[in-house]
Amino acid sequence: MGSNTGALILGIVGGIFCVITIIPGLILLWKLIVKPKLFKNSPQKYRGKNTYAIITGAAGGIGKAFAEKFAKEGFNLIIIARREEILKEMKQEFEEKYQINVKVIANDLIFIDKENQWNQIEKELKGIDIGVLVNNVGMCQYLPGKFGDIDIKDINNMVSLNIRVLTILTHIIISIMIKRKEKGLIINMSSATSFVPFPMFQVYAASKAFIKQFNDSLYSEYKEKIDCICYCPWYIKTEMTKIRETSIYVLEPEEFVEYCFLFFGQQNHIDPYWFHYLMDIGAWLYPTDIFGSMILSMQTFVRQRLLLKLQQKNKK
Numbered sequence: 443m444g445s446n447t448g449a450l451i452l453g454i455v456g457g458i459f460c461v462i463t464i465i466p467g468l469i470l471l472w473k474l475i476v477k478p479k480l481f482k483n484s485p486q487k488y489r490g491k492n493t494y495a496i497i498t499g500a501a502g503g504i505g506k507a508f509a510e511k512f513a514k515e516g517f518n519l520i521i522i523a524r525r526e527e528i529l530k531e532m533k534q535e536f537e538e539k540y541q542i543n544v545k546v547i548a549n550d551l552i553f554i555d556k557e558n559q560w561n562q563i564e565k566e567l568k569g570i571d572i573g574v575l576v577n578n579v580g581m582c583q584y585l586p587g588k589f590g591d592i593d594i595k596d597i598n599n600m601v602s603l604n605i606r607v608l609t610i611l612t613h614i615i616i617s618i619m620i621k622r623k624e625k626g627l628i629i630n631m632s633s634a635t636s637f638v639p640f641p642m643f644q645v646y647a648a649s650k651a652f653i654k655q656f657n658d659s660l661y662s663e664y665k666e667k668i669d670c671i672c673y674c675p676w677y678i679k680t681e682m683t684k685i686r687e688t689s690i691y692v693l694e695p696e697e698f699v700e701y702c703f704l705f706f707g708q709q710n711h712i713d714p715y716w717f718h719y720l721m722d723i724g725a726w727l728y729p730t731d732i733f734g735s736m737i738l739s740m741q742t743f744v745r746q747r748l749l750l751k752l753q754q755k756n757k758k
C-alpha cells in the first residue's frame with residue numbers, strides 16, 4: 443500500500459523538522475519516550491479475579507499479537523475471527539502455555555446483523571468479567587481505485603466491518619465494563635490514513651477517521667471508568683499489507699503491540715512507534731492537496747501493477 447522511498451522521505455522530513463525546530467522535537471521526546479516510561483500503566487490494573495480480554499480479528503496479524511500479549515499478562519481471552527481452525531489452535535496453545543481460559547467465536551462479522559447474531563454474542567458474554575476490548579478487526583479492498591471504480595460489495599463490507607461492527611460491539615461491552623470495580627480498557631485500531639488524504643483507499647481511510655473520532659469522544663465520556671485509546675500506525679507486516687520484509691518503517695505485529703502497551707491510560711490517540719510518528723510529522727508538513735496528489739500518483743502506479751498481475755494470472 444505504498445512506496446518505500448515515499449515512506450522514508452516522510453520519516454526523514456519529519457526527523458529533520460524535529461531537529462531544526464526544537465519544540466516539536468521536545469514534544470516528541472516527551473510524548474513517545476519520557477512520558478510512557480514515567481507513567482506507564484500496567485495492564486494488570488484492568489484485571490480482576492477472572493477477567494477476559496476480547497479481541498476481534500484475532501486469527502492473524504496485529505489481533506493475534508494482541509491476543510498473545512494479553513494472554514502472557516494472565517488475561518483469559520475471547521478471540522473472534524472467521525477461521526475456526528486457527529482460533530482453535532490458538533486456544534490450545536495459549537491455554538497450555540499461559541494457564542488461561544480461551545473462548546473461541548468463529549463468525550464472519552460482516553454478516554453479524556443478520557439472524558440476530560448480536561443477541562447470540564451478548565448471550566455468550568453474559569456473566570463474564572470483561573476488562574479489555576480490542577477493536578482490531580478491519581479490512582481494506584485489494585485493488586486501489588477511484589471511488590467510482592470501487593466495487594459496491596467492498597464498500598459495504600468496509601463500512602460494515604470497520605464502522606458498524608466496532609460501534610455496536612463497543613456499545614455492548616461498555617454496558618458490561620461500566621459496572622466493574624476495576625477500570626476497563628478499550629483499544630481501537632485506526633490508522634495513519636485517518637488524518638491524511640488517502641485517495642484510492644478513500645473508504646478505508648474515512649472509516650479509520652470515524653474510529654479515531656469515535657474513540658476520542660468515548661475517551662472523554664468514560665475517562666473515570668474506562669481508558670479508551672486509539673492507535674494510528676503506518677505499516678505493519680501482516681496479511682493485509684502483504685509486506686514481506688520489516689524495515690525502519692515496517693514493524694512486526696508483535697513489535698508494534700509492545701509499543702502499544704506503553705501508552706494505556708495516557709492519551710486518547712497516538713501513533714506509538716517513533717519512526718511512524720516522524721512520518722506523521724512529515725505528512726503534516728505537506729499541504730493536504732499536495733500530499734493527496736502524491737498518494738494518488740503512487741496508488742495509481744500500484745493499481746496498474748496489480749491489474750497487470752491479475753491479467754497475467756488470468757491468462758495462465
Ligand SMILES: NC(=O)c1ccc[n+]([C@@H]2O[C@H](COP(=O)([O-])OP(=O)(O)OC[C@H]3O[C@@H](n4cnc5c(N)ncnc54)[C@H](OP(=O)(O)O)[C@@H]3O)[C@@H](O)[C@H]2O)c1
Pocket residue numbers: 498499500501502503504505506522523524525526549550551552578579580581603631632633634674675676677678679680681682683
Ligand atoms: N497492517 C497495517 O499496516 C495496518 C496499519 C494501520 C492500521 N491497521 C489496522 O489494524 C487492524 C488489523 O490489521 P492487520 O493488518 O492485522 O489485518 P489482517 O492481517 O488482515 O488481519 C485481519 C484479522 O481480522 C480477521 N477478519 C478479517 N475479516 C473478518 C470478518 N469478516 N469477520 C471476522 N474476522 C475477520 C482475520 O481473520 P479471518 O480471516 O480468520 O477472519 C484476521 O484475524 C485493522 O483494523 C487495520 O485496518 C493495520
